Amino acid sequence: MTHDDEEALSRLQAKFGDGVTAPAPREKASPTSDPWLLVETPRLAEVARFLRNDPASVFDCLNSVTVVDYLPIDKKLAAAVGEERLEVVYHLTSLSRRKRLTLKVVTPRSVDGGLPEVPSVAGIWKTADWQECEAYDLSGVRFTGHPNLRRLLCPEDWEGHPLRKDYAMPLEYHGIRGR
């Protein structure tokens, strides 16, 4: 962990206690691998709002929202993948302080057969509106509290979420044959 991350972590832990933690890096991880802070899913919006408004943090820019699907599709990788889960990754930048921070939220791949839910941050950073739509479209995470969660890149009637590891490419779409 870098010095900046430790600073951010101590500020967040003073405010949110165990809601924010710094997990140990992956086994045999590259030394140049990015560090991140893990946030409890229900507290995400609260933490994000704090990071955006706190005068000592001012993370005024959300760069990207990414969903990473961890599902052991390959036996060789099963140990490295670990538990089945989705990780939602938020890359933040503070333009005024010239700092960067990575937040992660872990959620199950599905809840009661439906999509997992993560609080939306669209009310905090306007760019999250489209970024979350894209993440919902491609990776299947429902962002609760989003003003207009819709499919952005795929057609509205598309089935499935292509960036899920168990996604099967459809053979046919409205009479158009694929493959």
Added chain:
Amino acid sequence: MPTTVEDPRTVEFDVRTDEMLVNMGPQHPSTHGVLRLVLRTDGEVVSEVTPHIGYLHRCAEKIGENLAVRQWIPYTDRMDYLAAMNMNLGWSLTVEKLLGYEPPERGRHLRVIIAEMGRIASHLVGMGAYGLDLGSFSPFLYAFRERERILDLFEAACGARLTYSYLTPGGATADLPPGWTDRCLKVLENFEPVIADYHTLLTSNAIFVKRTAGVGVLSRANAISYGTSGPVLRASGVDWDLRRDGEACYTRMYDGYDFKVVCQRDGAYAAPPSAPAPPYDAVLGDCWHRFYVRMLEVVESIWLVRQAIDRYHSTDNDLPRDHGVPFKLTDKLPAGEAYLETESPRGQMGFYLVSLGGTPIPWRTRARSSCFSNLSTIGEIGRGCLIADIPAIVGSLDIVMGEIDR
């Protein structure tokens, strides 16, 4: 039922026609690719802009999960196809960041030359196509004449004119051919005086100023909140350029280089004398400023290329000759993840690479597109303007659909 109106001004204000939905695109020439905008209009005034994107979506991120990192380079070409060199560079640097690899000194300067030439070529298209959007055909021809010469240089370096796949993890696929830098300097020498023509043709042209000044104003707060980047962000008065403010593994490429970040500070640009001053009706963050920032950046890039060529020649020839070195396709990636944003001509292009280790294929690849965020502002800045201003606003954002849809 007859109605009486006491105040005549209310009548003036209240003349409303039926709302109409106007569909613009996806084949409209001024939407820069396959972008469809649905405009809710009241007469000539646009009350709502709804962009529909995804016509070029091919899920490049999914493709990246099935290829070795170097095999994904050609796919990055096809994202921002007008600045393919800068896309290659972004992905290469991300891979190098995860590997903890630093390219050789000569390769570093080569990358600066190529990246900045790519920036010039890209801004030339942005400028020429913008003139076209506003109904002026000749700047387009002027811009493409110069761009052709840069493409000729790229062709001599790597054999391709649009999708280069030239910069790769480790450095570049090949060193520059002999005599290339002399040709490059000659091209720049011919190009520099032409910039004054561009200013005459567009920047200070009365019709151009009328169409762009004060139109589509993006406030500083909105520019940051919408995550815009590159010239769009700087035109709103935010002093931010990743070449200076980025992560160390990117900024060390520009170590020791002298360049200014183009941005209005204290109400004025540090513009070269050849550039006209902003017209009195231009507002910070409007279409005119976005265009102007690009034009000034071209001058900075020329200066950077000149410095880079000097340095390139003063270093030893230590660039790997064979493109199989130093990474083979079968080389395994270490476990870990790396996110890196680079300053591509249209803004901050971010690549994210997650690797579980033990395989040369990444677990997850992600491309964070700059145009995607830049375009998302259209609903905000397009509201309340005239229909004729919509092409002016979209053009000033300088979008490439291949990058937005990925």
